[in-house]
Ligand code: HEC
């Protein structure tokens with residue numbers, strides 16, 4: 001937060017307090033926050049100030065994307081026949097803005113307290129939950145039907161918003177306009193999906209600008225990523241710089257459209273017993289397919305602890321998530337390990353934490369005794385998790401090895417992992433009795449361990 005904004009934040013509540021009698025709403029002008037952590041990371045690596053880059057990028061981003069109250073779409077998107085199908089301006093309008101304005105404010109009402117106005121994963125409750133809410137800006141998403149490196153489909157995002165992410169603080173219970181608590185309607189969800197895409201592209205363009213400046217420009221000699229004044233004084237240079245920025249907009253936006261071609265197809269083998277959930281597994285084990293399923297689970301167990309799949313390396317020999325507990329996700333590695341800093345050396349991280357980075361927490365491999373699959377529990381979901389791994393995390397893709405780990409073995413692994421659920425270990429929120437679920441400040445009460 002820059003000094004001017006800080007002063008606004010500090011004085012606005014006072015002004016408000018003075019005006020409370022006349023009914024002051026919190027009219028602090030909301031603004032997108034700069035990615036100061038990413039800038040600082042480059043400063044540490046290159047020992048050069050990024051202040052000018054941050055300021056110039058801020059100018060460009062506002063020209064392209066507008067503000068949280070008045071968002072807009074860059075012309076490279078709206079003027080392109082394909083790209084313009086990605087995000088609708090009406091949806092942006094409805095998702096953005098102040099929550100008290102009719103027909104607007106969906107994101108601030110339902111998502112910002114965790115994901116932040118900017119989509120940087122730093123809403124006011126962010127520090128309280130584990131894992132931390134997603135920072136959209138690097139453009140990495142975990143739970144999708146597409147390949148690991150691809151963007152998710154809109155339907156993937158919609159599904160997560162509708163059902164929540166089991167085992168995380170992101171639940172499907174939202175405070176609805178009619179006073180009830182429940183899942184959002186599809187129309188609101190579609191609007192929010194567009195807004196998440198918008199925030200993601202904006203964040204990616206910001207990062208790309210900092211990266212280009214830090215890697216390609218001579219900042220000490222006064223090179224700038226873009227100089228607004230040159231729009232009149234040095235038009236040619238300005239347009240060249242502007243084009244580089246808008247190219248990165250087009251690149252980020254195209255990736256969302258390309259996702260359609262990167263869906264991971266799933267073919268469920270007919271010759272194997274593949275239960276769809278734990279209940280079905282229990283029934284199948286007791287039924288006529290019992291022997292065959294037991295064999296499949298046993299084969300899965302062998303593979304799980306074996307050297308080729310080596311799942312136990314992280315998930316532990318019995319799948320309780322206790323094999324490898326000292327690793328970090330990519331969001332954390334991005335500003336620590338990749339900047340030459342150690343995530344557990346908190347002291348050296350102070351300059352980054354001061355700029356908004358959340359203190360590193362290790363990533364826990366899933367404990368299968370809990371029987372919770374964040375990306376969904378259908379055979380298709382689990383197949384995709386195994387065949388692609390989980391983007392942004394150490395969870396690798398299964399590599400097939402002829403004669404040792406074949407396509408069919410992926411299904412044995414799935415059956416084994418599913419079989420590990422212990423009914424007693426039902427975690428919250430799935431295991432929270434209805435009575436205790438009453439009246440959450442939605443999401444806030446659902447802090448996971
Ligand atoms: C109570 C906090 C909370 C609220 C409210 C919340 N989320 Fe999340 N969200 C999370 C957390 C935590 C994660 C990360 C889960 C994980 O990595 O397992 C997440 C992840 C996501 C992801 C990334 C999914 C992926 O595949 O990587 C998206 C997209 C998302 N949230 C969108 C939203 C939207 C849109 C809203 C509002 C409708 C919302 N969230 C509300 C906490 C929240």
Ligand code: HEC
Pocket residue numbers: 142304309310311312313314315324363364365366372373374375376382385386390393394395396398413417
């Ligand atoms: C290098 C460490 C590592 C290895 C090896 C590994 N995993 Fe994981 N796995 C993880 C981590 C970390 C997560 C949690 C990711 C997250 O959601 O943030 C995870 C999550 C999972 C999930 C949960 C998916 C969901 O939707 O919640 C499944 C299933 C899984 N792993 C299966 C396996 C299997 C099967 C193997 C072996 C083929 C394996 N893993 C190997 C680290 C690993």
